[in-house]
Amino acid sequence: MSAPTTPPAGQPVNRVGLSRADYDGSKTTLCPGCGHNAITGGIIQAAWEAGLEPHKVAKLSGIGCSSKTPAYFLGHSHGFNSVHGRMPSIATGVSMANRELLLLGVSGDGDTASIGIGQFMHMIRRNVPAIYIVENNGVYGLTKGQFSATADLGSTRKSGEANRLMPVDLCALAIELGCGFVARSFSGDQKQLRPLLKAAFAHKGTAIIDVISPCVTFADHEGSTKSYAAVKEHDAPLHDIDYVPYFEDLSVDYEPGTTREVDMPDGSRIFLKKLDTDYDPTDLKKAWAVIHEAREEQKLITGLLYVNPKTHTFHDELRMVDAPLATLPLEQVRPPQRVLEEVMRSFAEGSAPIGAGGG
Amino acid sequence: MKSVVNDFSIHVATVNGSGSQTANNVLLRSIMQMGVPVSGKNLFPSNIAGLPTWFTIRVNEDGYIARHARNDVLVVMNPETAATDVASMGPGSLIIANDAIKFPDVPADRTVYRVPMAKLMEPITNDVKLRRLVVNMIYVGIAGQLLGIEQAEVEKALHAQLGKKPKALALNAAAVKAGYDFAAENPLAIPFRVERRDLTGGKILIDGNTAAALGSMFAGVTVVAWYPITPSSSLIEALIGYLERYRRDEKTGKATFAVVQAEDEIAAIGNVLGANWAGARAMTATSGPGISLMAEFFGYGYYAEIPAVVWDIQRVGPSTGLPTRTMQGDLSFAWGLSHGDTSFPVLLPGSVTECFEFAGTAFDLAERLQSPLLVLSDLDIGMNNWMSEPFEYPTKPWDRGKVLDEAALEKIGQFQRYGDVDGDGIPWRTLPGNRNWKGTYFTRGSGHDELARYTENTEAYVRGMDRLKKKMENARALMPQPELLETPGADVGLIAYGSSHWAVLEARDLLAKQGVKASYLRVRALPLAHSVHEFARKYARVYVVEQNRDGQLREKLLTEVPDAAARVQSVLHYDGLPIDAQSVVDGVLAHEGRTVTEGATR
Incomplete structure (x- = not known):
């Protein structure tokens, strides 16, 4: 194999022998200070720490500023920058073809909550194994600052025009549709984002992470509810998050009653340290309540809103063979001649089911 | 009475969702089992139940299986359309009708055969819903007896379809028998006959x-x-x-x-x-x-x-x-x-x-x-x-195209996802999951260069687009080539594709009887093979037969062979019904300046 290369001496390597630089992508072309760049950094760090094997990752996106970012991380993974709002359908197809790939999808609020809302919802309904990161800034950046469907009521554009339409809450929607991993975070809170990403890598079904990611050019002014200042002021984390992957044999010692533990199917563990209140992310009704309360109180709650590691996934539903379908040899997918002969006999005798049509 | 053997069409007018499909298929199959070529066409509405639907069976021992424009036998099962269905029948035709259905009198040169279907159903079942479904088998029995379809073949066809449902089989068989018995007791001399042949052995439907x-x-x-x-x-x-x-x-x-x-x-x-x-x-x-x-x-x-x-x-x-x-x-x-x-x-x-x-x-x-x-x-x-004919088992291995696996990547220098390394316009690709980092690339719909890198470079864009054009140009030879039927001495060329084929085959024979010799080329793919261009240039008059209004293949052909424009005309059929041979003949003869001969297709 031509790669992975041996990392330069002195550079730390992860469990698969790769340095952090092995997870870099090409240089970003987004605005300096864009929240998306911080998320890209978070993904690189989380992927390195989790020891993802780049060839087992497929990066997917739609169209928009956020959807450009898969070029900026994991340069040794195949990427698919698709058409506007349709990343979920690509993910669904890739997932059927190769069940061994970890699908890392990046989308934006325009790409997801407007043109792509249908595919977003249906991907969640099917519970396609994939991480779906929404880099959410409330505006269309590439087309210069129009409101998106996640813009909050009363939030203003640079021109001063206020949004009068109800925002789409992607987390509430995901929970409603049965998603087993729903988190909200902030691009400026790497301490929270990284463990959430790593936990999402370990989730079996669709994992939604809605990351508020300020647009420095079109939505960082006073009056925008998704500016850096507004987010910092209203950010209300539900808990502090630690993530211990299955391959790290750490004994964790928390004071009783201070921490909740969520066990992932692969043996990894999520530790949620209690802050003001004790939040149980496995309680569906509580998740709904906390999202609605936050809206009323104009708070930005962040953290793991809802988790159910044991959902029925798309792969459970399909019951495919273990090997990726894309790798099956001809003899496994072309039934033998006797099968065709049997079927042909039924059409010669007239015992085959009658073709479709009216009558 | 001149008998018409193995060359007529049966048109069954029923109501969508009434269960007529099994009956029609039994009728179709039993004729085929007698060794006589058939085709069956379902003309149905966009509806689950209740709207009119028609099923046309063409019986033709010469093997013509396109829809026939004229129907010879009508089965009237739908009161709603009975008047228009009956009015569409020509002289010499036979109309088999459920006697509960009223329709205006027909001219004396049409024969109406009324059947008391409700009465015949009475002894078969008391269940009203079942009667409605099974009554269709009465007309199967009637048509079978009147047209000379062997009862054993009808029973065999019925058994093949319903053999796994003994109760349904018994009911339907009883209705078939009732039809046969009634028609035997009430005989009618008609010209249309099915006679046993040996032309369908081993065939599938x-x-x-x-x-x-x-x-x-x-x-x-x-x-x-x-x-x-x-x-x-x-x-x-x-x-x-x-x-x-x-x-x-x-x-x-x-x-x-x-x-x-x-x-x-x-x-x-x-x-x-x-x-x-x-x-x-x-x-x-x-x-x-x-x-x-x-x-x-x-x-x-x-x-x-x-x-x-x-x-x-x-x-x-x-x-x-x-x-x-x-x-x-x-x-x-x-x-x-x-x-x-x-x-x-x-x-x-x-x-x-x-x-x-x-x-x-x-x-x-x-x-x-x-x-x-x-x-x-x-x-x-x-x-x-x-x-x-039964389909042949594919013996050729599959062609997965140009995919570089890990071992192949080892042997090359740089991987160019969009490079024309073989000179045929077709690049090599890699699949995700490949361990060799050399093969990694980023797929995008935005501008890209040979290495799949984002670019807005004008030269790289043009290079990519020109290669794609070259790829499709080379595809002409890779696609299935046209099927050519040449007629010595022909100065007319017919071009058609898809389902028009069967009507054109038949039309070609009919045209020959009218003295119009035509060669025929069936297009099987786009981009067009070069032989299509040659064909268009070879004949004095070329007719492209299509089932659309605008002559879409003709238009495509003429953009590639503009020099043939004056010689290439359209013959079109676009009313939503399957194309029939007579309309092709009429269209060609009209272009040829010839009189259309009535009834040429009998």
Whole structure:
């Protein structure tokens, strides 16, 4: 194999022998200070720490500023920058073809909550194994600052025009549709984002992470509810998050009653340290309540809103063979001649089911 | 009375959802079992139950299986349409009617045979609902007796269809018998006769959608995405049935395929592109409205060079159009789908056999050309019953196209995803999951260079687009070549494709009887083979027969052979009914300045 290369001496390597630089992508072309760049950094760090094997990752996106970012991380993974709002359908197809790939999808609020809302919802309904990161800034950046469907009521554009339409809450929607991993975070809170990403890598079904990611050019002014200042002021984390992957044999010692533990199917563990209140992310009704309360109180709650590691996934539903379908040899997918002969006999005798049509 | 043996059409007028389908198929099959060639066409409304539907059986010992424009025997089972159905029948025809149905008197040269169907059903069952379904078998028995169809063959056909349901079989058999007995007790001298021949031995009767489903399974399809739409749904439903039966391990319950019913056609083509990109053989089936929705993704697949197989079972457009009627209206659109400069390989199956074979050809070519590919079938081929030789088991290995695996990557220097390294316009690709980092690339619909890097460089853009054009130019020789039937001394050339084939074959024989010698070329794919250009230039007068209003293939041909423009004319049929030979003959003769001879097709 031509790669992975041996990392330069002195550079730390992860469990698969790769340095952090092995997870870099090409240089970003987004605005300096864009929240998306911080998320890209978070993904690189989380992927390195989790020891993802780049060839087992497929990066997917739609169209928009956020959807450009898969070029900026994991340069040794195949990427698919698709058409506007349709990343979920690509993910669904890739997932059927190769069940061994970890699908890392990046989308934006325009790409997801407007043109792509249908595919977003249906991907969640099917519970396609994939991480779906929404880099959410409330505006269309590439087309210069129009409101998106996640813009909050009363939030203003640079021109001063206020949004009068109800925002789409992607987390509430995901929970409603049965998603087993729903988190909200902030691009400026790497301490929270990284463990959430790593936990999402370990989730079996669709994992939604809605990351508020300020647009420095079109939505960082006073009056925008998704500016850096507004987010910092209203950010209300539900808990502090630690993530211990299955391959790290750490004994964790928390004071009783201070921490909740969520066990992932692969043996990894999520530790949620209690802050003001004790939040149980496995309680569906509580998740709904906390999202609605936050809206009323104009708070930005962040953290793991809802988790159910044991959902029925798309792969459970399909019951495919273990090997990726894309790798099956001809003899496994072309039934033998006797099968065709049997079927042909039924059409010669007239015992085959009658073709479709009216009558 | 001059007898008409093995050359007539039976037209059954019923109500959609009334259970007539089994009856019509039994009638069709029993004639075929007597060794006489048949075809069956279902003319049905966009409706589940209650609207009028017609089934036409053509009996023809010369083997002509296109729809016949004239019906000789009518079965009246629908009061709503009885008056117009009866009025459409010509002199010498036979009208078999349920005596409960009233319609105006017909001229004396038509024969009306009234049958007390309700009375005949009385001893068979008391269940009103069952009576309504089973009554259809009465006309099977009546027609069987009057036309000389052997009762044993009807019973055999009935047994083949209902053998697994003894109760239903007994009821239906009783109704058939009642029909035979009534007609035997009330004999009628009519010219139309079915006489035993030996012309259908070993043949199958199948619809094109089922054939395409079977072909796809044996081609090794692994991923299927679809959104229900008439007339394509039955293709996928048949495919699911076969895959579940033959491609899921009985012991483990595990499948070598995956099917997803998508939320719309946009998602379906997205699924297919994603799966093909990751190395699966993925397909979808749809109809006109579906490919309209898929247009953007087709452009993506063209530019990013991702295989995809899309069956378009054409129906009448534009818009919702006539959803349950047939048309060849999507040719121009399919060829140039999506914005910007594009062109797509298109397969044009002309028979159920080709639906089976092209299913495999479609995957091989889509993967070889790294492009979305359309198979343009239509409702007539897709949903009607056609006689055919049994399909042959594919012995050729599959062609997965130019894919570099880990070992192959080891041997090359730099991997150029979009480089023309072989000079044929077709680049090499790699699949995700490949461990060799040399093969990693980023797929995008935005401007890219040979190394798949984003670029807005004008020269790189032009290089890429010119290579894509070259790839499609080379595809002319890779696609299935036309089928040519040359007639010595002909100065007329006929060109047709798809389901028009059968009417054109018959029309060619009829034209010969009128003194018009015609060679015939059947186009089987786009881009057009060079031999199509040659054909268009060779004959003094060329007629392109199509089932659309605008002469879409003619238009395409003339953009490639503009020098032949004055000699190439259209013969068109676009009313939503399957094309018939007489309309082709009439169209050609009109262009030829010849008088159309009435009744030339008998």
